Amino acid sequence: MLPKKNKKYFLDTLPTHLYTRKMSFPLRIPSSLPLFSARINKIKMPQTSFSSKTQNPTTRNKNPGNENVNAGSKTELQVFVRKKKVEKNVEVTAKEDITEEHVQQKLCRPLDIEDFAYGKSCGYSWSTLPPDNWERVLEGIRKMRSSEDAPVDSMGCEKAGTSLPPKERRFAVLASSLLSSQTKDHVTHGAIQRLLQQDLLTPDAVDKAEEATIKSLIYPVGFYTRKAGNLKKIAKICLLKYGGDIPSTLEELLLLPGIGPKMAHLVMNVAWDNVQGICVDTHVHRICNRLGWVSRPGTKQKTSSPEETRESLQLWLPKEEWVPINPLLVGFGQTVCSPLRPRCGICIISEFCPSAFKEG
DNA sequence: ATCCAGGCGG
DNA sequence: CCGCCGGGAT
Numbered sequence: 250m251l252p253k254k255n256k257k258y259f260l261d262t263l264p265t266h267l268y269t270r271k272m273s274f275p276l277r278i279p280s281s282l283p284l285f286s287a288r289i290n291k292i293k294m295p296q297t298s299f300s301s302k303t304q305n306p307t308t309r310n311k312n313p314g315n316e317n318v319n320a321g322s323k324t325e326l327q328v329f330v331r332k333k334k335v336e337k338n339v340e341v342t343a344k345e346d347i348t349e350e351h352v353q354q355k356l357c358r359p360l361d362i363e364d365f366a367y368g369k370s371c372g373y374s375w376s377t378l379p380p381d382n383w384e385r386v387l388e389g390i391r392k393m394r395s396s397e398d399a400p401v402d403s404m405g406c407e408k409a410g411t412s413l414p415p416k417e418r419r420f421a422v423l424a425s426s427l428l429s430s431q432t433k434d435h436v437t438h439g440a441i442q443r444l445l446q447q448d449l450l451t452p453d454a455v456d457k458a459e460e461a462t463i464k465s466l467i468y469p470v471g472f473y474t475r476k477a478g479n480l481k482k483i484a485k486i487c488l489l490k491y492g493g494d495i496p497s498t499l500e501e502l503l504l505l506p507g508i509g510p511k512m513a514h515l516v517m518n519v520a521w522d523n524v525q526g527i528c529v530d531t532h533v534h535r536i537c538n539r540l541g542w543v544s545r546p547g548t549k550q551k552t553s554s555p556e557e558t559r560e561s562l563q564l565w566l567p568k569e570e571w572v573p574i575n576p577l578l579v580g581f582g583q584t585v586c587s588p589l590r591p592r593c594g595i596c597i598i599s600e601f602c603p604s605a606f607k608e609g
Numbered sequence: 610a611t612c613c614a615g616g617c618g619g
Numbered sequence: 620c621c622g623c624c625g626g627g628a629t
Contacts, residue, residue, distance in 0.1 A: 430615040433627070471614085472624050479616095509616045531614055553620095555615090588613085 254346045379565040380542050382601045387570070389598035390581050410441075410450065416494050420487065421450050422520040423495045423505075426512040427480060431471035440467040452493050455484035479507035499525045510556055518572055527566070528575045529559040532582030537562055539586065539604040 380386075410421030421441065429437040443466045444450050449458055464477035483505050487495055495516070496502045502513040514528040527533070537543045538551040543561035545552055552558045566574065585592050591608060599605035 431613075431625085433613095436627080469626055471626055472616090473626080475616090475624065507616065511615060 380540070383542065383566075386540060386598050386601050387577075389601075390577055393585060393597060394577060394580050410445070413450075417451060419495045419520040420452060421445075423483065423502075423508075423516055424450060424455075424480060426515050426519075427483065427507050428467055428470045428476055430507075430512060436470055440470050443467070452484040452487040455480055456488055476507060479505075482506050483508075495520060497521055497523075510559070514559075515575075524568065524571050527559050527562055527571045529555040529562070530575070530579065531555065531588075532579045532586075533562075533575060534558045535588060536578045536582055536586050539591070539602060541603045 410418045410425075413421055424444070425437060425441050428440050441450070444463075447462075447466060448454055449463065449466065455463065458481075460477050460481055463480060464473055467473050467477060467480075470476060486505060487493055490496075491501075496505065499513055499517055502508055502516055503510070508516070511528060511530050514526045517523050517525045518528060534552070534555045537558050543552050543558045544550055545557065546561070552561055562574075563571070582588070585596050589608075591604075593599045593602070593605045596602070596605070
């Protein structure tokens with residue numbers, strides 16, 4: 250259903266941690282979406298006050314219930330909240346009927362409203378403030394990555410079984426993701442090739458094969474004993490619960506043995522072409538923290554786990570970057586921003602990096 | 610000898 | 620939160 254003129258679309262609750270303490274939020278209506286206006290409707294809770302900081306201080310509006318925000322403008326709202334429950338907070342009004350044509354012309358992306366509601370992204374969001382200069386930083390990393398040759402460029406598990414029919418391809422991607430953790434890409438690739446030659450890349454075949462056979466074929470990937478067992482279990486689960494296909498939701502993928510958050514997001518991205526979240530590994534985790542791009546909710550402390558990094562990063566990074574950010578930062582982490590002794594001397598974005606020349 | 614790095618169990 | 624899993628690379 251496309252939005253209708255003057256109909257109000259309410260945006261539901263903010264993520265809890267955003268309103269449990271004093272924080273400021275950016276409300277961004279990108280100029281590519283001129284067909285909506287947003288206004289602060291109401292926040293149902295005691296002990297709440299509002300103030301807004303716009304580019305021009307004279308536009309300060311003392312009435313929190315009627316804060317109009319122009320499309321294309323960037324207005325920062327400060328929300329002081331003491332209680333946790335927020336029922337309705339923001340509404341978006343369509344300025345005219347939105348048609349298929351608007352969508353085609355990218356004048357409007359109705360789904361963005363939903364993203365907005367959950368504080369996700371797409372430029373149409375409640376979120377933490379994007380870090381200063383993030384676009385320049387990203388551009389600089391791209392530039393460095395285009396000249397340097399990182400291991401991640403040569404082979405990635407996302408290329409697994411590109412020639413296979415969809416269902417087989419998905420299983421190949423899942424198997425490849427499973428094997429690739431803690432393992433160099435060319436080793437993973439070799440193991441997948443051997444499985445492919447033996448026709449052992451379908452749930453059916455894997456289920457029938459001996460675990461020892463699989464184990465010897467995938468050697469020397471990291472933890473091959475456990476992975477051989479997990480692969481068989483996964484094959485069985487695919488057969489019993491998913492008709493020989495792989496699970497199509499994040500939650501179900503996470504239930505598979507040996508599949509954690511990192512791989513589950515990777516599989517959703519690659520096998521299903523369905524971006525549910527950012528694939529965060531230790532490189533992304535480390536670099537985002539060095540750049541000051543993520544922090545523990547409501548603080549300036551570093552995030553303590555890749556999962557926390559993922560949630561923090563998703564709050565501001567535009568969704569178009571969710572997939573490319575991983576190979577970009579992994580390669581950058583392998584060649585320049587290494588875990589120990591990062592090569593800040595050759596890094597062209599060190600001027601923007603709060604951690605530059607601070608370690609090792 | 611030490612590091613790498615995702616998932617999992619304690 | 621910590622240590623282990625089991626190889627390869629350096």
